Amino acid sequence: MNRPDSLTPEERELARLLGRPSATGPAPAIDEAVLAAARTAVEAPAADAATWKLPPAAPVRATRPRSRLPAVFGLAASVIFAVGIAWQLKPEEPPAPPL
Numbered sequence: 001m002n003r004p005d006s007l008t009p010e011e012r013e014l015a016r017l018l019g020r021p022s023a024t025g026p027a028p029a030i031d032e033a034v035l036a037a038a039r040t041a042v043e044a045p046a047a048d049a050a051t052w053k054l055p056p057a058a059p060v061r062a063t064r065p066r067s068r069l070p071a072v073f074g075l076a077a078s079v080i081f082a083v084g085i086a087w088q089l090k091p092e093e094p095p096a097p098p099l
Contacts, residue, residue: 007015
């Protein structure tokens with residue numbers, strides 16, 4: 001039994017063209033131009049770095065100490081919650097044997 005070909009003729013042509021490796025690469029002049037542009041891009045920031053100026057520093061604000069009360073209440077609530085769950089999951093003691 002033959003399986004139907006799922007590719008259209010245009011898709012087959014594209015697959016044939018894409019599957020073939022390229023025999024030639026880019027021209028050496030293009031490689032040199034790309035390398036020269038990369039060298040220029042790398043060297044340019046070093047030359048411009050001396051002329052850069054930092055933005056003015058923001059004024060230092062006096063920071064108010066933060067209240068630790070919410071963290072303390074949160075921790076206490078978590079401990080109470082954990083103890084309550086542990087209490088509920090505690091196994092029941094077996095009944096005492098009759099005398």
